Amino acid sequence: MALTQQRRADGSLRHLLTLEGLTRDEIESLLERAQHHVRRLGEPAPHSSALAGVTVANMFTEPSTRTRVSFELAAKRLGADVVNLEVQLSSRVKGESMLDTVFTLEALHVDVFVLRDAEQGVPAMVASHVAPHVSVLSAGEAHVSHPTQGLLDALTVLQHKKRCDGLAIAIVGDIRHSRVARSAACHALRTLGTTDIRIVAPEALMPDPAEFEGCARSTSIETGIEGADVVMMLRIQKERFANTTIPAGDDYFREFGLTAARLAKARPDAIVMHPQPMNRGVEIDGAVADGPRSVIRQQVTNGVAVRMAALEILAAPLAARKAR
Amino acid sequence: MALTQQRRADGSLRHLLTLEGLTRDEIESLLERAQHHVRRLGEPAPHSSALAGVTVANMFTEPSTRTRVSFELAAKRLGADVVNLEVQLSSRVKGESMLDTVFTLEALHVDVFVLRDAEQGVPAMVASHVAPHVSVLSAGEAHVSHPTQGLLDALTVLQHKKRCDGLAIAIVGDIRHSRVARSAACHALRTLGTTDIRIVAPEALMPDPAEFEGCARSTSIETGIEGADVVMMLRIQKERFANTTIPAGDDYFREFGLTAARLAKARPDAIVMHPQPMNRGVEIDGAVADGPRSVIRQQVTNGVAVRMAALEILAAPLAARKAR
Amino acid sequence: MALTQQRRADGSLRHLLTLEGLTRDEIESLLERAQHHVRRLGEPAPHSSALAGVTVANMFTEPSTRTRVSFELAAKRLGADVVNLEVQLSSRVKGESMLDTVFTLEALHVDVFVLRDAEQGVPAMVASHVAPHVSVLSAGEAHVSHPTQGLLDALTVLQHKKRCDGLAIAIVGDIRHSRVARSAACHALRTLGTTDIRIVAPEALMPDPAEFEGCARSTSIETGIEGADVVMMLRIQKERFANTTIPAGDDYFREFGLTAARLAKARPDAIVMHPQPMNRGVEIDGAVADGPRSVIRQQVTNGVAVRMAALEILAAPLAARKAR
Numbered sequence: 001m002a003l004t005q006q007r008r009a010d011g012s013l014r015h016l017l018t019l020e021g022l023t024r025d026e027i028e029s030l031l032e033r034a035q036h037h038v039r040r041l042g043e044p045a046p047h048s049s050a051l052a053g054v055t056v057a058n059m060f061t062e063p064s065t066r067t068r069v070s071f072e073l074a075a076k077r078l079g080a081d082v083v084n085l086e087v088q089l090s091s092r093v094k095g096e097s098m099l100d101t102v103f104t105l106e107a108l109h110v111d112v113f114v115l116r117d118a119e120q121g122v123p124a125m126v127a128s129h130v131a132p133h134v135s136v137l138s139a140g141e142a143h144v145s146h147p148t149q150g151l152l153d154a155l156t157v158l159q160h161k162k163r164c165d166g167l168a169i170a171i172v173g174d175i176r177h178s179r180v181a182r183s184a185a186c187h188a189l190r191t192l193g194t195t196d197i198r199i200v201a202p203e204a205l206m207p208d209p210a211e212f213e214g215c216a217r218s219t220s221i222e223t224g225i226e227g228a229d230v231v232m233m234l235r236i237q238k239e240r241f242a243n244t245t246i247p248a249g250d251d252y253f254r255e256f257g258l259t260a261a262r263l264a265k266a267r268p269d270a271i272v273m274h275p276q277p278m279n280r281g282v283e284i285d286g287a288v289a290d291g292p293r294s295v296i297r298q299q300v301t302n303g304v305a306v307r308m309a310a311l312e313i314l315a316a317p318l319a320a321r322k323a324r
Numbered sequence: 325m326a327l328t329q330q331r332r333a334d335g336s337l338r339h340l341l342t343l344e345g346l347t348r349d350e351i352e353s354l355l356e357r358a359q360h361h362v363r364r365l366g367e368p369a370p371h372s373s374a375l376a377g378v379t380v381a382n383m384f385t386e387p388s389t390r391t392r393v394s395f396e397l398a399a400k401r402l403g404a405d406v407v408n409l410e411v412q413l414s415s416r417v418k419g420e421s422m423l424d425t426v427f428t429l430e431a432l433h434v435d436v437f438v439l440r441d442a443e444q445g446v447p448a449m450v451a452s453h454v455a456p457h458v459s460v461l462s463a464g465e466a467h468v469s470h471p472t473q474g475l476l477d478a479l480t481v482l483q484h485k486k487r488c489d490g491l492a493i494a495i496v497g498d499i500r501h502s503r504v505a506r507s508a509a510c511h512a513l514r515t516l517g518t519t520d521i522r523i524v525a526p527e528a529l530m531p532d533p534a535e536f537e538g539c540a541r542s543t544s545i546e547t548g549i550e551g552a553d554v555v556m557m558l559r560i561q562k563e564r565f566a567n568t569t570i571p572a573g574d575d576y577f578r579e580f581g582l583t584a585a586r587l588a589k590a591r592p593d594a595i596v597m598h599p600q601p602m603n604r605g606v607e608i609d610g611a612v613a614d615g616p617r618s619v620i621r622q623q624v625t626n627g628v629a630v631r632m633a634a635l636e637i638l639a640a641p642l643a644a645r646k647a648r
Numbered sequence: 649m650a651l652t653q654q655r656r657a658d659g660s661l662r663h664l665l666t667l668e669g670l671t672r673d674e675i676e677s678l679l680e681r682a683q684h685h686v687r688r689l690g691e692p693a694p695h696s697s698a699l700a701g702v703t704v705a706n707m708f709t710e711p712s713t714r715t716r717v718s719f720e721l722a723a724k725r726l727g728a729d730v731v732n733l734e735v736q737l738s739s740r741v742k743g744e745s746m747l748d749t750v751f752t753l754e755a756l757h758v759d760v761f762v763l764r765d766a767e768q769g770v771p772a773m774v775a776s777h778v779a780p781h782v783s784v785l786s787a788g789e790a791h792v793s794h795p796t797q798g799l800l801d802a803l804t805v806l807q808h809k810k811r812c813d814g815l816a817i818a819i820v821g822d823i824r825h826s827r828v829a830r831s832a833a834c835h836a837l838r839t840l841g842t843t844d845i846r847i848v849a850p851e852a853l854m855p856d857p858a859e860f861e862g863c864a865r866s867t868s869i870e871t872g873i874e875g876a877d878v879v880m881m882l883r884i885q886k887e888r889f890a891n892t893t894i895p896a897g898d899d900y901f902r903e904f905g906l907t908a909a910r911l912a913k914a915r916p917d918a919i920v921m922h923p924q925p926m927n928r929g930v931e932i933d934g935a936v937a938d939g940p941r942s943v944i945r946q947q948v949t950n951g952v953a954v955r956m957a958a959l960e961i962l963a964a965p966l967a968a969r970k971a972r
Contacts, residue, residue, distance in 0.1 A: 042781040044701050044969055045729075045757035053368050055397065066752050069731050073703065073756055076729050081369075081400050083393050100602060104390050107624035108397055109369035133366040278748060300755035321368055377692050379721065405693075405724050407717050424926060428714050431948035432721055433693035457690040645692055 005127065012317075015127045015136045016310050018145040019187035027191055030309050031155050037305035038155075041297075045304075051078035051311060054318050057105050058084045060116040060139065066276070067139055070300070071114045074307035083110075102126050106134055111318050112311065116140045133321075135314040137307075143177045148310055149275055150183030152302040154192055156295055157230055159302075160271050165193030170225040170266070172200040172256065173234030173283050176207045180275045181234060186212060200224030202256065204246050205236075221256050228266040232273045233258050236283050249282060258284045263293065271295045329451065336641075339451045339460045340634050342469040343511035351515055354633050355479050361629035362479075365621075369628075375402035375635060378642050381434040382408045384463065385441045390600070391463055394624070395438045398631035407434070426450050430458055435642050436635065440464045457645075459638040461631075467501045472634055473599055474507030476626040478516055480619055481554055483626075484595050489517030494549040494590070496524040496580065497558030497607050500531045504558060504599045510536060524548030526580065528570050529560075545580050552590040556597045557582050560607045573606060582608045587617065595619045653775065660965075663775045663784045664958050666793040667835035675839055678957050679803050685953035686803075689945075693952075699726035699959060702966050705753050706732045708764040708787065714924070715787055718948070719762045722955035731758070750774050754782055759966050760959065764788045781969075783962040785955075791825045796958055797923055798831030800950040802840055804943055805878055807950075808919050813841030818873040818914070820848040820904065821882030821931050824855045828882060828923045834860060848872030850904065852894050853884075869904050876914040880921045881906050884931050897930060906932045911941065919943045 006015045013026065022030075037046040056075040060068045068084065075082045087101055102113070113136045115123050120142035127136040140146045154164065161167055169189060175181045185197050198216040199206070206217060218224035225231050241248035247255050263272065272284075272294045280286040289296060312319070330339045337350065346354075361370040380399040384392045392408065399406045411425055426437065436459045439447050444466035451460040464470045478488065485491055493513060499505045509521050522540040523530070530541060542548035549555050565572035571579050587596065596608075596618045604610040613620060636643075654663045667675065685694040704723040708716045716732065723730045735749055750761070760783045763771050768790035775784040788794045802812065809815055817837060823829045833845050846864040847854070854865060866872035873879050884904075889896035895903050911920065920932075920942045928934040937944060960967070 039757065041755065041757075041779055044966075045703055045759075047701055053371055055369055057393075065733050065735060066749065066756075069705075069733065069753065070756055072731055073729065081397065083396055085389050085393065087389060097601060097604070100600065100604075101390065103621055104600060104624050105393065107365065107621040108394055108628055109363065109365075109625070131365050276748065276752060277745060280745070280748075297751055297755040300752050301757070304756055318368075377695055379693055381717075405721065407720055409713050409717065411713060421925060421928070424924065424928075425714065427945055428924060428948050429717065431689065431945040432718055432952055433687065433689075433949070455689055642692075 005124070013313055015123075016147050016314060017123045017127060017136065017138045017141070019147045019150050019183055019191070022187070022191065024191050024193070027151070027154065027188060030151060030306070030313060031158065033312065034151065034155055034302065034305040034309035037308045038302060041301065045073075045077055046308065047077050049079035050319055051075065051080035051315055054111045054315050055081045055083070055109055056112045056114060056311070057110040058082065058114045058139075059087050060084070061087060061118065064116060064140070067116065070303050071139055071307055074304050074311060075112075075114075077304075078308055078311055080112075080311070099126075099129055102130065106130055111135070112137060112315055114139050118142055120144050133318065137310055137314060140179060143179050144182060146179040146183045148303065148306050149180050150188035151306045151310070152299055153180070153184040153232065153273060153275075154188040155302045155306060156273060156299050157189070157271070158192075159298070160295060161229055163193070164189055165195070167194050167229040168196040168198070168227055168267075169194055169230040169232065170198045170200055170228040171232045171234065172221055172224060172258065174205045174236045174240060175199045175201045175212070175234065176205045177237070177240070178234050181212075181232075184232065185215060190214075198224050198228070200256075202246050204244050205240070221258070221262055222265055225262065225270075226265045228270055230271055230273065231258065231263065231266055233284050235275065235277060236279060238279070238282075253282055257282065258288050260285065260288055260291070263288060273299060276300070329448070337637055339447075340471050340638060341447045341451060341460060341462045341465070343471045343474045343507055343515070346511070346515065348515050348517070351475070351478065351512060354475060354630070354637060355482065357636065358475065358479055358626065358629040358633035361632045362626060365625065369397075369401055370632065371401050373403035374643055375399065375404035375639055378435045378639050379405045379407070379433055380436045380438060380635070381429050382406065382438045382463075383411050383440070384408070385411060388440060388464070391440065394627050395463055395631055398628050398635060399436075399438075401628075402632055402635060404436075404635070423450070423453055426454065430454055435459070436461060436639055438463050442466055444468050457642065461634055461638060464503060467503050468506060470503040470507045472627065472630050473504050474512035475630045475634070476623055477504070477508040477556065477597060477599075478512040479626045479630060480597060480623050481513070481595075482516075483622070484619060485553055487517070488513055489519070491518050491553040492520040492522070492551055492591075493518055493554040493556065494522045494524055494552040495556045495558065496545055496548060496582065498529045498560050498564060499523045499525045499536070499558070500529045501561070501564070502558050505536075508556065509539060514538075522548050522552070524580075526570050528568050529564070545582070545586055546589055549586065549594075550589045552594055554595055554597065555582065555587065555590055557608050559599065559601060560603060562603070562606075577606055581606065582612050584609065584612055584615070587612055597623060600624070653772070661961055663771075664795050664962060665771045665775060665784060665786045665789070667795045667798045667831055667839070670835070670839065672839050672841070675799070675802065675836060678799060678954070678961060679806065681960065682799065682803055682950065682953040682957035685956045686950060689949065693721075693725055694956065695725050697727035698967055699723065699728035699963055702759045702963050703729045703731070703757055704760045704762060704959070705758040706730065706762045706787075707735050708732070709735060709766065712764060712788070715764065718951050719787055719955055722952050722959060723760075723762075725952075726956055726959060728760075728959070747774070747777055750778065754778055759783070760785060760963055762787050766790055768792050781966065785958055785962060788827060791827050792830060794827040794831045795835075796951065796954050797828050798836035799954040799958070800947055801828070801832040801880065801921060801923075802836040803950045803954060804921060804947050805837070805919075806840075807946070808943060809877055811841070812837055813843070815842050815877040816844040816846070816875055816915075817842055817878040817880065818846045818848055818876040819880045819882065820869055820872060820906065822853045822884050822888060823847045823849045823860070823882065824853045825885070825888070826882050829860075832880065833863060838862075846872050846876070850894050852892050853888070869906070869910055870913055873910065873918075874913045876918055878919055878921065879906065879911065879914055881932050883923065883925060884927060886927070886930075901930055905930065906936050908933065908936055908939070911936055921947060924948070
């Protein structure tokens with residue numbers, strides 16, 4: 001989807017399908033608004049009525065309870081009406097009937113579609129067909145995009161490092177299949193000024209050479225994270241181990257797992273991130289995941305805040321409409 | 325269920341299981357109230373607190389995400405507490421335990437049951453057992469009844485034609501197995517004064533001769549829709565094609581599919597309706613479904629409005645109770 | 649889990665995993681608060697905003713629609729944000745990843761976990777790991793504990809008998825595998841002063857001799873319920889019939905089913921209880937279940953009331969926090 005397709009004629013954001021093409025100002029403004037919704041663990045969750053009268057449909061076609069709950073709570077805490085649906089949207093499965101489902105929901109006055117689908121292109125396809133007042137927010141699209149994850153990663157980095165430029169950030173694991181790596185590395189962090197981004201993976205999990213432009217590549221975790229301010233670990237799907245040259249299970253951990261010993265190669269104040277769910281003992285040692293340099297749970301809290309901010313920004317014209 | 329069983333002693337509607345036996349005044353009053361809840365696409369959805377303090381349980385035993393969401397949003401937008409359950413109610417499956425589930429929900433202060441079940445008689449059976457303050461609203465019963473669909477179809481016709489009497493209305497497809505055809509044709513439209521109703525189907529999908537009294541029958545779509553003001557297409561279940569004389573897939577489309585060419589036989593201002601989900605290229609050409617004479621999406625919007633109206637009317641004594 | 653682990657440093661209840669160790673004052677205070685939420689069938693359900701701003705997650709790993717709906721309505725009627733999840737928590741299935749799910753929800757500002765799991769120890773394990781402001785409420789744990797069921801049983805007895813001491817209470821059926829029997833008999837009723845508790849079961853369904861201390865045992869229902877003020881029937885899982893000496897189906901009913909004739913052995917004003925779902929014609933005759941001495945549906949109504957009370961008491965510090 002071309003960049004301009006995410007915007008309204010006045011340049012404001014209508015859909016959020018990818019972070020590609022967002023300006024630094026736009027990303028910073030999203031993060032600033034998100035920061036207003038961040039609460040410490042134990043404090044009351046943020047609540048407002050900013051989306052009162054707006055209807056949000058969570059359409060998750062992949063099983064992802066935690067991300068669904070994150071979006072569901074974000075919408076509910078803004079006062080929206082929320083419905084959850086498990087619908088198979090993939091165009092190869094259902095053809096035009098997929099769009100008929102979307103049009104039906106639109107006719108039921110669904111204003112915002114939160115879409116998660118394993119097939120590339122589905123969110124853009126939906127966005128290109130819905131009525132002008134309707135917004136689409138991607139909750140994860142195949143291996144290509146996961147914009148709110150990229151934003152929450154950037155917010156987490158900023159909370160700890162106060163800036164993104166001048167940092168060394170290493171992303172470790174299954175880069176090739178990771179929408180998280182694409183959204184965070186290529187779009188959010190890059191746009192916010194990070195130049196030293198390293199992607200670290202076994203050869204078979206490296207992306208095509210044309211992708212991740214400007215990122216240093218390393219097939220050794222020790223080399224890759226050396227001196228890093230931020231170590232972002234990725235989940236490795238166990239399916240990857242079959243029929244490949246990728247070392248499986250314990251072997252993967254031995255070669256690419258983040259241990260305390262390896263983390264010592266990074267800067268002493270480096271933070272450790274993971275988008276979850278984690279395979280403890282495969283890509284990350286449990287002690288590191290729970291250790292003092294882990295900010296993994298904070299990423300989750302930032303996730304709701306970022307999703308609230310994204311919903312508010314996309315649905316701003318709807319909220320204004322209601323107030324009339 | 326005899327007609328009077330839907331009513332309270334004072335004659336007001338307590339349950340809505342069928343449109344059979346409703347007076348013209350009652351149907352018109354339901355539709356008038358529904359019309360108040362109709363909003364154009366892009367306008368804020370209707371909201372009120374008419375059902376605040378009332379609990380609605382959606383019990384859907386057939387997979388029907390879209391109808392469930394329609395009822396769920398109708399109830400939420402009236403301020404009700406809503407719970408969704410997937411429970412197998414069919415008496416042949418679970419015997420008395422089915423009623424135990426109903427009594428349990430009743431004891432949890434569920435005030436309105438929205439029931440969808442593939443077995444004939446289940447809504448009436450539940451209605452005959454619940455406490456006097458509880459209402460049952462059918463969301464589709466076997467092949468026999470789908471009252472809110474009949475109402476939304478009538479509302480859609482009225483919005484476009486301003487009246488039902490004097491119209492020629494053709495219903496095309498699997499009439500034999502269609503609760504939509506029964507509720508719309510035999511009850512809603514007939515009661516509102518339509519006399520020229522034609523049912524159009526292959527011989528094998530025609531209802532028994534005793535049914536659809538007073539409706540003209542045609543096994544040719546060209547003849548059946550000639551001069552019609554309204555063409556209501558029905559969904560054909562692909563299971564029907566097996567072991568029958570019904571032409572399958574492409575053949576069905578060739579013989580009974582609604583194409584632009586065939587639609588030209590109807591009146592120039594004829595509207596095209598479909599209860600959804602559609603099999604594009606089987607019972608209807610995609611270009612017709614999306615064309616200027618299609619009011620299919622408007623039917624969906626009318627669906628929420630009709631369901632809100634039905635909930636308000638059935639639960640009026642409950643709402644009054646709360647206000648005390 | 650040791651008793652003190654359910655409490656905060658100031659002695660107030662933080663978790664409710666078991667009734668074991670609760671004082672008579674505490675149980676009476678819970679029941680008194682619950683009684684405020686009891687409404688007669690047909691009266692408006694109780695509503696308050698006591699838990700506004702609090703987030704409750706219902707995590708049910710066993711299929712139990714009715715108990716889930718009871719907890720869901722209890723939380724919604726107190727104004728909480730509620731999310732439902734089906735997650736397999738059992739530690740043997742997922743190991744540490746189970747706790748990662750809990751930590752993720754905690755980081756999403758879930759304040760109260762309502763947990764149902766078939767594996768013993770899961771609620772206590774979760775309770776021992778969550779942050780200090782978070783509460784865990786067990787909705788049924790393996791065969792060992794079901795505290796809100798024990799409370800609702802006690803409340804039902806009190807409503808009818810005005811006291812628990814001096815009563816003869818017979819619990820009949822699969823005592824061995826019953827968390828209901830353990831929570832009601834060994835904890836709630838005992839603490840409230842009942843001394844004459846009889847457990848009645850076929851030999852194979854009797855608990856180990858070390859359990860149910862002080863309860864009289866009988867393998868004959870006629871003897872066991874003689875002179876009883878309360879007859880609590882338990883559900884028998886049909887799986888128990890396989891490969892055991894337990895009489896199956898009709899035979900079970902013939903030997904252990906509660907019939908009107910058998911009920912005549914109890915006191916003339918004895919009440920009949922059942923935690924549901926019932927196997928009519930197996931452990932209880934339908935006529936008895938629906939008869940004048942049955943209080944089974946009232947148990948259900950008491951269930952929501954008790955769950956509202958438990959949520960209010962556990963989350964009191966959270967609610968206070970919100971008010972600031």
